[in-house]
Amino acid sequence: MITPRFSCSQTAESVIISVYCPSVRASDVEINVDSNLFSLHINPYFLRLNFTNSLTEDDASSAQYDPSTGYLTVTLTKGIKGQEFKDLDLLAKLLAPRPTVHEPLIEVISSESTAEDPDQLVAQTQNLTLQDRDILEAVKYDWQLPQEVSAESPTLRVGARYGFLDLYSGYFTNVTYTENEVNELRSEAETLTLLERRQRRIQHEDEKWDEEYYMADFADDEYIRELIGWTHPYLSDSNTFAYTEKENATMLNLPRKECVLPPAVYDYLFQYSRTDIPTKSQTHSLYLTLTTVLFSYAYDARTTQHEPTPESAWTICSLTPSFSALDYPPYHGKSGINSPILEFTLDEISASFVPSYRRSLAFPLYRSFVLAEKCRQDVANFLLKGPRTVVRCLMEMKDIMDHHDVYYVYSKVWLDDLCVWTQAYASEETLTHLGNLVRDASITKKSIGWELEQLENFVVQLQAGDQREVDSDDE
Incomplete structure (x- = not known):
């Protein structure tokens, strides 16, 4: 996956994210907002940003793609109107993964070793609810993909020319x-x-x-x-x-x-x-x-x-x-x-x-x-x-x-x-x-x-x- 070039700005009510992703299919854009976590996926680009405050998707939010410039502009509403989002110019900080803290999935009742029947353990595992299995899968696959700030480059790349x-x-x-x-x-x-x-x-x-x-x-x-x-x-x-x-x-x-x-x-x-x-x-x-x-x-x-x-x-x-x-x-x-x-x-x-x-x-x-x-x-x-x-x-x-x-x-x-x-x-x-x-x-x-x-x-x-x-x- 490629981390696209991007910039962030804000108004009193919104945060504006401008992402440079030329020559893509706008219909394939996938955007997800989870409190202060924003993620964007559109082949071959992936972008995940962690903001200091929460965001929401509502009727005032929007996403517009301009194929002539290659820029996707995403506007998201602030969770608290008028709240200031700090460090929007610190791109590396926005790209840093959110600390992952998992609650203990096993409660230790006693430190003494117990010998249990292996068949009984298999039966207990099979009796896990669907929600329990989803939690285990989430722990196994923590989608904190590595990201780095994209180097600045001109809109039109040097190379062969056409058109x-x-x-x-x-x-x-x-x-x-x-x-x-x-x-x-x-x-x-x-x-x-x-x-x-x-x-x-x-x-x-x-x-x-x-x-x-x-x-x-x-x-x-x-x-x-x-x-x-x-x-x-x-x-x-x-x-x-x-x-x-x-x-x-x-x-x-x-x-x-x-x-x-x-x-x-x-x-x-x-x-x-x-x-x-x-x-x-x-x-x-x-x-x-x-x-x-x-x-x-x-x-x-x-x-x-x-x-x-x-x-x-x-x-x-x-x-x-x-x-x-x-x-x-x-x-x-x-x-x-x-x-x-x-x-x-x-x-x-x-x-x-x-x-x-x-x-x-x-x-x-x-x-x-x-x-x-x-x-x-x-x-x-x-x-x-x-x-x-x-x-x-x-x-x-x-x-x-x-x-x-x-x-x-x-x-x-x-x-x-x-x-x-x-x-x-x-x-x-x-x-x-x-x-x-x-x-x-x-x-x-x-x-x-x-x-x-x-x-x-x-x-x-x-x-x-x-x-x-x-x-x-x-x-």
Whole structure:
């Protein structure tokens, strides 16, 4: 167990305990108050504090977790209002275990030795009441776990950086305890470089690829054809655009950040390796990342008929390389975060969609190359509709992530900032140009790397009966 970093303060009526426990599931918090003993457990953290005076849990008590900062704030009511709690700044004293005093469990009647029948002793032990046995167990297991004051450390840990403009780190430190099924890097997300993440992603995609699954969906594609024939309501010409009250409230709650500088300053930033403000190459990467994020949204929206399911958060995260593997584009040639690429090309756009196609053929329920092509067309149409429609799609994704007790982390490291950037700084002209390129891009089956054409030809031959009669095993 880890002793978290914490601090204590007080008001006339309450004691406030602030605990730093980033990247945890708030629903797993266990809090117990027993007079002056306070205990908190949430994997992988355990905290037990001994106060000088008693506390109570009542209607005025509360516990609030802020995932953006990683702090859990617990407010407990004082047993006696107005009473001063001393030494709240002496953390080691608060962590010291409470002295354990047990009442004698055996009363000595006589010091003379007596010989008793062993069978009689066994019978007496078996006749102990349930309460007596609980007392014996409590004595045997005294849960005074060792604790020590946590060393001070910055909120964002030093190490690998990821997310929007590589601004984030530390969000996957305790990923082992959060049941994050889409994170392919596990706790190594905090140490792997971008190149290592990319290699892990490709390896994981190859491991998950199932050619029999793909052939089955290719052979029986009736429902997939229905999905392809569906039209997204945001792309319907009959709908007039207007943000809902919920969308307006979401926009008001987005973080306020500066994400742009005049073009004349970009060369200076690139020369001095500034990472807090986007350079031209970083902005270039953001536009490409936006297309991959929209692809995941388009796939989930199309396969659920725009009615998100409990699996939607998993689907979106699994299909987005910058979420599941923290691997963002460009994926083409030698381009990267520090290369000053100023123009988009069809080859680069096509290469940016290859990971999305591969993941749509290896992970979700419906695995069809034709369905992936239709989702790319949706992305092109979203971009051609302009920044308002794109922001609406991003906010819909954000709402899905924010309501998941594990995957909300991807809202923090990507979607919040991407919503702000798209709304305030993304150029409508660039989005239109990008939409045209996405529409005209060509992703070949050969570029996927899994011999799709050979598998499809084999299925066609079996269905036509050219080679042999199909038996039950083939089906």
